Amino acid sequence: METSTFPIVLVGAGNLATNLGLALKQAGFPILQVYSRSEGAASALAGRLGCEATVSLQDLRPDAELYITALKDSALESRLPEILHGREERFWVHTAGSLPLSLWERVPGVKRYGVFYPMQTFSKARRVDFRSIPILLEANALAQMNLLREIASTLSGNVREATSRQRQAIHMAGVFACNFTNHCYAMAEKLLAAQGLPFELLQPLIDETARKVHELAPQEAQTGPAIRYDENVIGKHLEALSHEPEMQTLYRLLSRSIHQAAREKLKGTE
């Protein structure tokens, strides 16, 4: 598509807005304006995008082809009428994993709307490569879907439609595969730090664990003491975790859950 004639406004300046805004700019889209409640965040992102910043929803420009919201779910929900006021005729998309497409129907007069959900973990401090990121789309009509598909395809080779229900499952799966995984890394780091050992020790293991599931299903890839609930090792680890009751509880529950899953798998192959 001719990206240079398709101006965009970003409503939000957080981790997702930052990474998406930079990727859209790089793809040639004019970013007209960034809104954030926080003046610092709005200016910082506007500076990187070379566009206007505003902290006032009233001042949102009316002349963009597409408005992308990337706010906390509760903020988007509560301020929806204010965000759209006077711009109901424009094309609106949100970027939230667990908000339905039908959110937009709460505002009378909105006719063109959709969801543009890039499935990735975004931090302001780190640019991600959009080309392989799944972008999940939903729209209220074919014309809007086609347009979103064109836009998404300028960023990624992994664009697909997903219903609101599927997107919620994907979001939840992402919490497990990314946020909970990252917390496992954080707990591991804490255990090493207590013995004066650097986190880098774990990097080859972390990388191989991620690479392995390109080839083997996670169930097939599993190793370690929990599969057969090796009391010998698990008992020692639980004892060593006695001064970290929260980690001890998580260790016990996760080990039981791994053991249970392995037993169910065995039953399935009998």
Next chain:
Amino acid sequence: METSTFPIVLVGAGNLATNLGLALKQAGFPILQVYSRSEGAASALAGRLGCEATVSLQDLRPDAELYITALKDSALESRLPEILHGREERFWVHTAGSLPLSLWERVPGVKRYGVFYPMQTFSKARRVDFRSIPILLEANALAQMNLLREIASTLSGNVREATSRQRQAIHMAGVFACNFTNHCYAMAEKLLAAQGLPFELLQPLIDETARKVHELAPQEAQTGPAIRYDENVIGKHLEALSHEPEMQTLYRLLSRSIHQAAREKLKGTE
């Protein structure tokens, strides 16, 4: 070192023995023999290594320079005297994360012993590249340590000494960073499968989550609803998990733990 004149016997034919045996063979060490209680496992690995197989500890060859045990902890502990009988004068190492060096002292007459712990997740179905794997060494005397260091250096550029206590912390950290992480992947896969969605959707997220901690500490890398305990999103996810009580419990506890860690970090920077 001159690997071709340093023959090795492997006591064990599981995931670790398989990958370590193949790596040692590739580095030029003659593998003389593989022992396993299971005839199938012993022959399979002996076949890949081009050496003898045995299912009898009595028939372990007496003429290797190094004996590497890679058995389940409880099997090694209970069969220790039988394994060493008549070979007490040889050089023995085990490969267990959570067994101390002093294990060897339980057998009278053993004088040269150590630990050779490659920190990685091993599956028979997948060859891993040893070059970046941390190999953690412990030995009863300098001569043995020097020898282990030479051997380990033929396989990996990441060789270091670790005490039994440090190794146990590293093993436990590995359970968090690998086994628990992999289980998070498995739970995510289950959530996607319930909506007819393929696991591949998660791969870019999984890869980025692992890559991210090369640059940012896990705490800095964290994203998602749990950091600020976003009731809105978390409530929806817990509701959607109501038919999976085990995953629901883990979701709740992991989210609380992430929130707690984020709060402690904030306090630390105030």
